[in-house]
Amino acid sequence: MNKHYVIIGGSSGIGFKTAELLQLQGHQISIFSRNNTIPTGTNHFTLNVLDETIDVPFDQPVDGLIYCPGSINLKPFSSLKLKDFEQDYAINVLGGVKTIKAFLPLLKKSASASIVLFSTVAVQTGLPYHTSISAAKGAVEGLTRSLAAEFAPKIRVNCIAxxxxxxxxxxRLLSNERQQESAKERHPLKAFGQPEDIAEMAAFLISEKAKWTTGQIFHIDGGLSSLKV
Ligand SMILES: NC(=O)c1ccc[n+]([C@@H]2O[C@H](COP(=O)([O-])OP(=O)(O)OC[C@H]3O[C@@H](n4cnc5c(N)ncnc54)[C@H](OP(=O)(O)O)[C@@H]3O)[C@@H](O)[C@H]2O)c1
Structure with missing residues (x-):
């Protein structure tokens, strides 16, 4: 059955690929972002999640909400200012909290709603220069489990790391051949990820195919977090 999915940050990267995939499956997709470069056949609404309020421009039920905005701010701990931690928390955690609050009444109108959030491999595995982003995404993982418990059985909540x-x-991390080769080498599967690798999981989790799955963090990371080869 066709669903109505909201994707915050469907104008780029993983969100764009997820929107494209879900649209091709025949679902109605409402994308919220600052830029309107969106897949054909999807609808766009301008939004900056850092703004004070979020006005939802429709009142039809929402079957799934995917929150994609995030950051990669890699610096030694001694170079990171308190402001860096606040900014990473604002976009990764508070933006998600604000959008979930804004869309909750419409998610509650659906018979089978779900939410997908994004973390990072750097929460499960300690990596140098990742303190700010791992602190913020650690909060996203906590939010995922707590919300999943609070919203069960009505709304499922999962996270991809x-x-x-x-x-x-x-x-900036893959801008030349040397960086790309070293990124491939770091991963047990000898490749860095492509947006579709993550989009396939996001599309599964948001759908009713994942109807018995909630409160989980899925590590889609070329084996980096769990293998030593
Ligand atoms: N790429 C990676 O290597 C990687 C690794 C680990 C985790 N992740 C996580 O995966 C998620 C998706 O990442 P990505 O690589 O696909 O990022 P991306 O290509 O930068 O896409 C982010 C999306 O969020 C939107 N966005 C950003 N700031 C926004 C704001 N203030 N208001 C509204 N929309 C905003 C962007 O649209 P506009 O610019 O049009 O607003 C864009 O559509 C993030 O949470 C990221 O932390 C990514």
């Missing part, structure tokens, strides 16, 4: 994926957000 990727390693390095080739998107505009990760552009």
């Amino acid at each position: 990727p390693s390095l994926v080739e998107t505009p957000l990760a552009g």
Whole structure:
């Protein structure tokens, strides 16, 4: 059956690929972002999640909410200012909290609603220069489990923790051949991720195919968090 899915940050990277995939499956997709570069056949609404309030421009039920905005701010701990931690928390955690609050009444109108959030491999596995992003995404993982408990059985909540994926957000980390080769070498599967590797999991989790899955963190990371080869 066709569903109505809301994707915050469907104009780029993983969110764009997820929107494309779900649209091809015949679902109605409402994308919220600052830019309107969206897949054909999806609808766009302008939103900056850092703004004070979020006005939802429709009142039809929402069957799934995917929150994609995030950051990669990698610096030694001694170079990170308190402001860096606040900014990473604002976009990764508070933006998600604000959008879930804004769309909750419409999610509650659906018979089978679900939410998908994004963490990072750097929460499960300690990596140098990741203190700010791992602190913020650690909060996202806590939010995932707590919300899943609070919203059960009505709304499922899951989270995907990727390693390095080739998107505009990760552009600076994959900008030359040397960086790309070293990124491939770091992963047991000898590759960095592509947006579709993550989008397939997001599309599954948001759908009714995942109807018995909630409160989980899925490590889609080329084996980085769990294998030593
Ligand atoms: N790529 C990686 O290597 C990687 C690794 C680990 C985790 N992740 C996580 O995966 C998620 C998706 O990452 P990605 O690589 O696909 O990022 P991306 O290519 O930068 O896409 C992010 C999306 O969020 C939107 N967005 C950003 N700031 C926004 C704001 N203030 N208001 C509204 N929309 C905003 C962007 O649209 P506009 O610019 O049009 O607003 C864009 O559509 C993030 O949470 C990220 O932390 C990514």
